[in-house]
Amino acid sequence: MRDALDATPYDALLLLSFGGPEGPDDVVPFLENVTRGRGIPKERLKEVGRHYFLFGGVSPINDQNRALLDALRKDFADHGLDLPIYWGNRNWAPYLTDTLREMVTDGRRRILVLATSAYASYSGCRQYRENLADSLATLEAEGLELPTVDKLRHYFNHPGFLEPMIEGVLRSLADLPEEVRDGAHLAFSTHSIPNASADTSGPVEDHGDGGAYVKQHLDTARLIADAVRERTGVDHPWQLVYQSRSGAPHIPWLEPDICVHLEERHAAAVPAVVMAPIGFVSDHMEVLYDLDTEAKAKAEELGLPVRRSATVGADPRFAAAIRELVLERAAAESGLEVTPCALGALGASHNLCPVGCCPARAPKPAAAGADSPYA
Numbered sequence: 001m002r003d004a005l006d007a008t009p010y011d012a013l014l015l016l017s018f019g020g021p022e023g024p025d026d027v028v029p030f031l032e033n034v035t036r037g038r039g040i041p042k043e044r045l046k047e048v049g050r051h052y053f054l055f056g057g058v059s060p061i062n063d064q065n066r067a068l069l070d071a072l073r074k075d076f077a078d079h080g081l082d083l084p085i086y087w088g089n090r091n092w093a094p095y096l097t098d099t100l101r102e103m104v105t106d107g108r109r110r111i112l113v114l115a116t117s118a119y120a121s122y123s124g125c126r127q128y129r130e131n132l133a134d135s136l137a138t139l140e141a142e143g144l145e146l147p148t149v150d151k152l153r154h155y156f157n158h159p160g161f162l163e164p165m166i167e168g169v170l171r172s173l174a175d176l177p178e179e180v181r182d183g184a185h186l187a188f189s190t191h192s193i194p195n196a197s198a199d200t201s202g203p204v205e206d207h208g209d210g211g212a213y214v215k216q217h218l219d220t221a222r223l224i225a226d227a228v229r230e231r232t233g234v235d236h237p238w239q240l241v242y243q244s245r246s247g248a249p250h251i252p253w254l255e256p257d258i259c260v261h262l263e264e265r266h267a268a269a270v271p272a273v274v275m276a277p278i279g280f281v282s283d284h285m286e287v288l289y290d291l292d293t294e295a296k297a298k299a300e301e302l303g304l305p306v307r308r309s310a311t312v313g314a315d316p317r318f319a320a321a322i323r324e325l326v327l328e329r330a331a332a333e334s335g336l337e338v339t340p341c342a343l344g345a346l347g348a349s350h351n352l353c354p355v356g357c358c359p360a361r362a363p364k365p366a367a368a369g370a371d372s373p374y375a
Helices: 024-034 042-048 061-078 096-105 122-141 159-175 195-199 211-232 258-267 285-302 316-333
Strands: 012-017 085-089 110-115 148-151 185-191 238-243 273-276 306-308
Touching (some): 012 061, 024 042, 061 085, 061 316, 085 096, 096 122, 110 316, 122 148, 159 273, 159 306, 185 211, 185 258, 195 211, 211 238, 238 258, 238 285, 258 273, 258 285, 273 285, 285 306
Parallel strands (some): 012 085, 012 110, 185 273, 273 306
């Protein structure tokens, strides 16, 4: 690879995230943004927003993104990588369209996008690409010169994403009472999605039961469990479980739910469980409510000792991994030979989402892919 500090042809990095309310008055407008077009009544949104109101109407995700931005900027500066970093959200300020407009005004013409989702799925990848296409269409209608936008590959099996989670599980195990520690099971948790969405996640050749979404999570879980065994000498049984289900009850979603799983482990006389939220980059609302509130309450009801391990958040190793991914993609775009950094059985993900990858519920333009109208 060429000079490791050269991000050419890219002249900016965009952190693209979900967004979240930052006060009680923001909750319903935020949920209206999230559910736009679904015709959900405001009273129903207030009911859905009760999780946020339990935490003062504030989602931690925006502050966590600010911390990640700080970590990325520090890492880039410490390593002499001169690449400005911007931040835009899908559903709350700073909004993606406003940020892209700012980037264009600042003269950015080749943008690399980091999405705060490590895995393939419609909601974790394709929908972000649709949002990018929507924003580019808006800028085009305003007569602005459009930048070229690419998206970083999925990073679920990058060592800089895995290592903080491995250490988190080790710390959680060490925090359990000694008499239950070695018998503890590991519950690797991620966001449940409809089975139909999972089955069509990833490139077409990966489509099938669970698609790339389940395969990638299983590979991540296996890598962490193997590392824990190597470092402790104890082989902890593990399972991939799900949380944060929403939507109509008649539509099949990925199971088992974390609370059901805890009931099953207790019934099987498992002495303790470590919950590891591998599907989430940071400790945002799904982690704080579904694990730290609901699942812990279920464990307390059962008398089952549990610990919840940390997400990667703004860990310096994750920031370093993003730098490596930026330089890897920049070198590849410049026609240089690249050896992608990835662990596990699946290898490095594609740089360019192929046609048919995580298809939309209804046909809709998506940027940063082989089917992009803004190539």
